[in-house]
Amino acid sequence: MSDIIKSHSRSLNEWLSYLETIHSTEIDLGLSRIAQVAVLLNVDLSFATVITVAGTNGKGTTCAFLENAFMQPECIKQLTMKESITTGVSSVAVYSSPHINRFNERLRVDKKDVCDEFFIEAFELIEKARGDISLSYYEYTTLAAFLIMMKLKPSIIILEVGLGGRLDATNIIDADVGVVTTIDLDHQAFLGNDRESIGYEKAGIMRAEQLIVVGDTDVPASVVNYGNSLVVNSGKNTDEQLVNNNMFIRERDFQIVQNSLSNWSLKAGAKLLENLKPCHIPQDNVATALMVLYKLGVSLNTQFVNMLIGQTKVSGRTELFTAQEQANFLTSCDVVLDVGHNPQATRYLAKQIKQYKRDRGYKNIHAVVAMLADKDIENSLKSLIEEIDVWYIGQLDVPRASSTKDVANIAAKFANSINCFDNVSQAFKIANHQANSDDLILVFGSFFTVAEVRELLV
Missing domain, CATH: 3.90.190.20 (Mur ligase, C-terminal domain)
Known part of the structure; x- marks a missing residue:
């Protein structure tokens, strides 16, 4: 393109202004465009354990709690999903949107925002690769985050879905863990006018044989049906009534027990965490994140969980x-x-x-x-x-x-x-x-x- 400026002659702000002009629609759901460019760039995050978090509310706080947990050495040593996590030394990346004050907040590694230079380098690679393929601002910046994570190679990657799930740009990645926080009415013009329709879109992040945790207390049937259908469609079983044993749903598989205003417990099967203290973020999202950790094999006790609760605060969330x-x-x-x-x-x-x-x-x-x-x-x-x-x-x-x-x-x-x-x-x-x-x-x-x-x- 004639207006492409040579390497490193654009600042980050100039790049972001440019990205706002190159696609006709601000919100343009679909995976075909970003998937084409991702192939050209050889996007691959399989070196890490990837957790994708979708939901109407609670995504950012759930991601933050998981991030804090995986920053603890005793937690990461117990995580054996990927062979690359063997030394007990790891880094944790979180991709989220939108930002509050600075664009760089959208990608942090070990709780530090990624610097301008990494974004600029990634934008240049995308611009060179995409040719005539039009990308929205969100698609472009999501690809940039993927390229930066490929460069930095964190052991844990937590992806917060931007809108919906099934057609969100983050969903080109096959995550190891899929989390759905809550389902409610929002973005109806894109996701549907009722909780069942919206639930189907959120459930689109799920994969067969993936660990799935659903934190909604009244989960729509569309979410459960989507998760169960993955087992059927995988070819391992033809019984359409089969329950997906990798899917864990709030109230069915784990529950909050509110003992008092200052004391609560989490019950998951035979496991009971007692004497948990009040949270800075929504308690429901803490419970969802704890279920993820529990199902990944992390040993949880009251002292460890209360430490995480105490340190997990998120900008702009109460x-x-x-x-x-x-x-x-x-x-x-x-x-x-x-x-x-x-x-x-x-x-x-x-x-x-x-x-x-x-x-x-x-x-x-x-x-x-x-x-x-x-x-x-x-x-x-x-x-x-x-x-x-x-x-x-x-x-x-x-x-x-x-x-x-x-x-x-x-x-x-x-x-x-x-x-x-x-x-x-x-x-x-x-x-x-x-x-x-x-x-x-x-x-x-x-x-x-x-x-x-x-x-x-x-």
Whole structure:
């Protein structure tokens, strides 16, 4: 192509700007394009144990818990799925999207974001190989992550699915472990209008003879049927009623036992982990990750699990900034950031806010929100109505953003105190001005919303 600039003459930001222009559609599901280029680049991650994580919510936190576990020497020594993991010394790579503050957050190895140079080198290889094959921004950057991991050769690779599963770019990789966290309504325009349809798309990451863990407490039949069909289609058995013995499902095969607000247990068959402490991330996702570890043969005990629980925190997931922790003491009150952007996520968020009010004594909750137009805005906001006292609606500067007017009209159906602003930062600053020291500011609705405020806080 005539506009290709010679090696290393583009910065990472210039590359990313370029990638935004080369494909006509921002979200364009399908594996044919990326698979063609992957063949040309000889993409192969078989040197590592690969775990692919799909789901409506909880993917990022499940990945983070697994990452923390595999960073522990005593954990990795027990993992014998691949011959390459023999020395007890390993590295762990996590690929996820979208990012919050920096693009480099999308690929980290041993908890360190990959540097610009590795991405630039990978982009150059892809650009040279793809010829006339058009790739979306996400396909291009996913391929780049694969090339970087091939260069760095981590022992463990954790892939967070971007959207759906069956047709997501990450699904060109045959993973050793497939995880489905939760199934709920989101991205209906691409995945279907009910949980059964969406479940089928999420289940598309599954493979025959793969370890499969499903964390949903009310798993759709489509997910179970998909997993069972893999055994039938593998040719090893023709009984269509056969249960996939490699598939482990929440409530059927493992359960949470809530002993008290500060104590819970995990039961999986004869195994019982007791006296587990409260989690910084959703407890359901911790249970799902623990089931993965258990089924991979990792020896789990309460002390080890509680250590992992204590150290697993994820940016933008009910992330609490006390007034004292903020850069330059930006606010006089505490702030919670959460990327929740669908009804299932905000239902969980409402429970967390209720608990914060009980445990920390907050008087009023000031909500700063901005969302994308293709989300279920009404039901997402409605989940929080009993917890929010004042609403501050900002405008996102992205093509898919909903207007403040539209969000305000929806919020007005069930809320009284509503304020509209030209951008999220302005909404946050006014919320801060109006909040008292014993109040809480909640920022939610989108990765973009959280990113804009988090940059002010850290």
